[in-house]
Amino acid sequence: MSKIIVMIGAPGAGKGTQSRLLSEKYGYPQISTGDILREMAQADTSLGRKIKETMAAGQLVSDEILAQVILERTSQPDCENGYILDGYPRTLNQAHLLEDLALKQRKQVHLARVVVSEDALFKRLTGRRTCAKCGEIYNIYFRSPKVEGVCDLDGAPLAQRSDDNPESVSRRFEEYRRSTAPLIDYYRQSGRLIELDGELPVMEVFEKLCAVIEGPKS
Ligand code: AP5
Numbered sequence: 001m002s003k004i005i006v007m008i009g010a011p012g013a014g015k016g017t018q019s020r021l022l023s024e025k026y027g028y029p030q031i032s033t034g035d036i037l038r039e040m041a042q043a044d045t046s047l048g049r050k051i052k053e054t055m056a057a058g059q060l061v062s063d064e065i066l067a068q069v070i071l072e073r074t075s076q077p078d079c080e081n082g083y084i085l086d087g088y089p090r091t092l093n094q095a096h097l098l099e100d101l102a103l104k105q106r107k108q109v110h111l112a113r114v115v116v117s118e119d120a121l122f123k124r125l126t127g128r129r130t131c132a133k134c135g136e137i138y139n140i141y142f143r144s145p146k147v148e149g150v151c152d153l154d155g156a157p158l159a160q161r162s163d164d165n166p167e168s169v170s171r172r173f174e175e176y177r178r179s180t181a182p183l184i185d186y187y188r189q190s191g192r193l194i195e196l197d198g199e200l201p202v203m204e205v206f207e208k209l210c211a212v213i214e215g216p217k218s
Pocket of ligand 1: 010011013014033034058059087089094124127128138139143172202
């Protein structure tokens with residue numbers, strides 16, 4: 001049965017970093033709802049402006065918009081053999097919708113949560129820089145590029161996200177505690193949630209994640 005790998009974690013926990021590595025290793029597309037919404041926010045339409053304001057304020061975009069985004073994106077042919085959800089679901093409503101979708105698509109959901117303390121997350125988010133061209137993720141404190149402000153891979157400039165300032169980060173933490181914590185409890189009670197120590201070095205987290213996804217070797 002093909003897989004839906006769901007990466008759950010607080011803002012900055014490393015969902016994007018681990019999803020990119022998973023995508024390279026297994027060939028599944030990485031579906032980042034944050035990236036899709038950031039692209040939608042660039043449109044000069046009432047929907048685009050609404051999404052932009054919501055994200056910059058560190059709040060969650062509505063479940064209705066997300067339902068449409070997920071349905072459209074996961075219906076693409078590249079998702080047929082499986083896909084990685086980076087940032088979805090984040091509410092109980094979204095989790096229920098995903099369950100229905102997985103049934104319809106005949107896919108098995110694997111849930112992994114990356115756990116990091118809020119103090120460490122704050123530095124990760126305010127120090128994050130992303131390549132505007134290829135999306136490679138850096139951090140001025142922990143993973144700096146060879147040349148300041150420039151991507152090692154393609155020489156493109158690095159950008160800081162508009163919601164990575166201290167005020168928006170605090171709002172994102174609040175939103176996470178309010179909306180996503182109940183979802184974590186729900187998944188934990190179902191016995192399907194795998195929790196990983198996200199404060200380990202990136203490749204150590206990745207090794208553990210792969211072991212979980214591949215299951216015990218026979
Ligand atoms: P989104 O873009 O998903 O942001 P987020 O959840 O706040 O998560 P981030 O992307 O900030 O962090 P990450 O966990 O991917 O960490 P990363 O790997 O980059 O969403 C943005 C907004 O979109 C939301 O606020 C909301 O408005 C909206 N949205 C999105 N999905 C939605 C949904 N389902 N419903 C409603 N609204 C939605 O790593 C962070 C930094 O840490 C990097 O610098 C990285 O290099 C570093 N790092 C990573 N791993 C490690 C490690 N092991 N050790 C040291 N440093 C590390």
